[in-house]
Amino acid sequence: MTISVVILAAGEGKRMRSRLPKVLHDIGGQPLLAHAIATARQLSDARIHVVYGHGGDQVIARLNGLLPPDTARWVKQEQQHGTGHAVAQALPGIDESSTVLVLYGDAPLISAETLRRLVAASADGALALMTVELDNPAGYGRIVRDKAHAVTRIVEEKDANDSQRAIREINTGFLAVRAGQLRQWVERLDNSNAQREFYLTDVIAMAVRDGVTIRTVSPASPFEVLGVNDKAQLALLERYYQKMRAEDLLKNGVTLRDPARFDLRGELTHGTDVTIDVNVIIEGTARLGSRVTIGPNVLLINVEIGDDVEILANCVIEDAVIGAGCRIGPFARVRPQTRLADNVHVGNFVEIKKSTVAAGSKINHLSYIGDSTVGARVNIGAGTITCNYDGANKYETIIGDDVFVGSDSQLVAPVRIGDGATIGAGSTITRDAPAGELTLSRAPQQTHPGWKKPVKKRRVEE
Ligand code: UD1
Numbered sequence: 001m002t003i004s005v006v007i008l009a010a011g012e013g014k015r016m017r018s019r020l021p022k023v024l025h026d027i028g029g030q031p032l033l034a035h036a037i038a039t040a041r042q043l044s045d046a047r048i049h050v051v052y053g054h055g056g057d058q059v060i061a062r063l064n065g066l067l068p069p070d071t072a073r074w075v076k077q078e079q080q081h082g083t084g085h086a087v088a089q090a091l092p093g094i095d096e097s098s099t100v101l102v103l104y105g106d107a108p109l110i111s112a113e114t115l116r117r118l119v120a121a122s123a124d125g126a127l128a129l130m131t132v133e134l135d136n137p138a139g140y141g142r143i144v145r146d147k148a149h150a151v152t153r154i155v156e157e158k159d160a161n162d163s164q165r166a167i168r169e170i171n172t173g174f175l176a177v178r179a180g181q182l183r184q185w186v187e188r189l190d191n192s193n194a195q196r197e198f199y200l201t202d203v204i205a206m207a208v209r210d211g212v213t214i215r216t217v218s219p220a221s222p223f224e225v226l227g228v229n230d231k232a233q234l235a236l237l238e239r240y241y242q243k244m245r246a247e248d249l250l251k252n253g254v255t256l257r258d259p260a261r262f263d264l265r266g267e268l269t270h271g272t273d274v275t276i277d278v279n280v281i282i283e284g285t286a287r288l289g290s291r292v293t294i295g296p297n298v299l300l301i302n303v304e305i306g307d308d309v310e311i312l313a314n315c316v317i318e319d320a321v322i323g324a325g326c327r328i329g330p331f332a333r334v335r336p337q338t339r340l341a342d343n344v345h346v347g348n349f350v351e352i353k354k355s356t357v358a359a360g361s362k363i364n365h366l367s368y369i370g371d372s373t374v375g376a377r378v379n380i381g382a383g384t385i386t387c388n389y390d391g392a393n394k395y396e397t398i399i400g401d402d403v404f405v406g407s408d409s410q411l412v413a414p415v416r417i418g419d420g421a422t423i424g425a426g427s428t429i430t431r432d433a434p435a436g437e438l439t440l441s442r443a444p445q446q447t448h449p450g451w452k453k454p455v456k457k458r459r460v461e462e
């Protein structure tokens with residue numbers, strides 16, 4: 001049986017009070033709609049139809065890459081006349097015999113497993129509807145049942161009377177039904193309701209009239225079906241999402257010092273015995289080896305980190321490859337295109353950009369290394385700066401193996417320091433320094449015997 005997933009994502013989302021279309025707001029670092037698309041793609045034999053409208057160009061520009069052109073398409077809903085009208089836009093491109101599964105672009109936490117159960121519940125020609133009981137059903141469509149407990153219709157809150165509003169079983173919006181049947185009902189929808197919209201929910205009463213079984217399915221967890229209408233719900237869902245991600249990591253053996261103070265906004269893969277302290281944020285993709293320790297308040301963006309690495313507190317590391325046994329921080333910034341080989345130490349207040357550092361080198365204090373190649377077993381003294389920029393162009397610094405750079409030195413690029421060279425502290429190196437030699441540039445030290453400190457002049461009153 002083929003599944004035609006129709007993702008409704010055309011609405012404006014006024015309550016977000018934002019110029020960004022609602023479905024482009026992020027949960028876990030990914031737009032809401034990206035989550036729905038990713039979940040739909042987990043269903044086998046699914047064709048995906050995304051109904052978009054509000055902020056259309058922006059939505060397509062951001063998400064087009066997620067839709068495989070052979071099995072998915074964008075369907076434009078020029079004006080947003082309601083959920084029934086939105087589904088109607090997609091139906092002409094959908095095969096009669098397939099099962100339509102309706103998802104919402106603003107409900108990102110639904111699991112593929114729950115959707116499979118919903119689809120299965122419609123397999124015999126029934127209309128399968130996902131519902132859930134909420135303590136506070138405000139804002140949702142209510143599920144109306146008869147004395148025999150059979151569903152008779154859905155009533156939207158704005159159209160409901162007091163006794164209907166008291167119903168706690170709500171419509172999540174997710175439903176599955178045969179396309180051929182849905183088409184007949186959708187064609188007959190009208191907008192004679194409080195919102196002057198074509199409600200998809202009105203097909204339930206039509207199905208009942210046609211003698212179609214309505215079967216309700218509930219999600220594994222009520223959080224799965226929550227939608228985002230405003231920033232408070234966005235924040236709430238972010239916390240649920242992060243809780244789920246943290247639970248997955250804990251299950252896989254990662255130590256999270258506090259799962260409530262950990263944010264994964266991308267993908268994390270890891271070896272064994274990884275420990276992550278509080279307030280760590282991971283964005284993009286992070287690959288951590290085994291026995292990696294990450295201290296508190298660390299931001300990692302697209303990193304590959306080898307075994308036995310220790311990242312101390314308050315580091316920011318982006319687009320970098322860190323070899324095994326490295327120790328970084330506290331307070332270090334490793335910027336894009338940096339590769340540290342094994343056992344490199346980068347200490348406090350060190351910034352490294354677009355540089356490679358070979359094994360066993362140490363840059364422990366207050367240094368800037370940019371556009372540089374640093375050899376193995378090098379010791380860069382405190383306060384060393386590679387002057388890589390002349391105000392117009394960037395230049396490279398090449399430092400050989402076993403070099404010792406004394407503290408407070410400036411290496412003015414382009415410049416090369418030969419293997420085994422020593423640079424005297426406080427030097428400004430503007431020409432290549434030969435291998436194995438001591439090179440320094442330093443104004444001669446002077447002492448002025450008998451010099452007196454100035455004394456404060458007495459102010460003469462006039
Ligand atoms: C809808 C349901 C309600 C349910 C609730 C669950 C209807 C009439 N009501 O109400 O029963 O409890 O969802 O969250 O279906 N959309 C379009 N085009 C449109 C209108 C909406 O694509 O013309 C999309 C929106 O982008 C959104 C989804 O459909 O992703 C739901 O629309 P929304 O306006 O949020 O519906 P609710 O009033 O929340």
Ligand code: CA
Binds near residue numbers: 106227228229
């Ligand atoms: Ca909604």
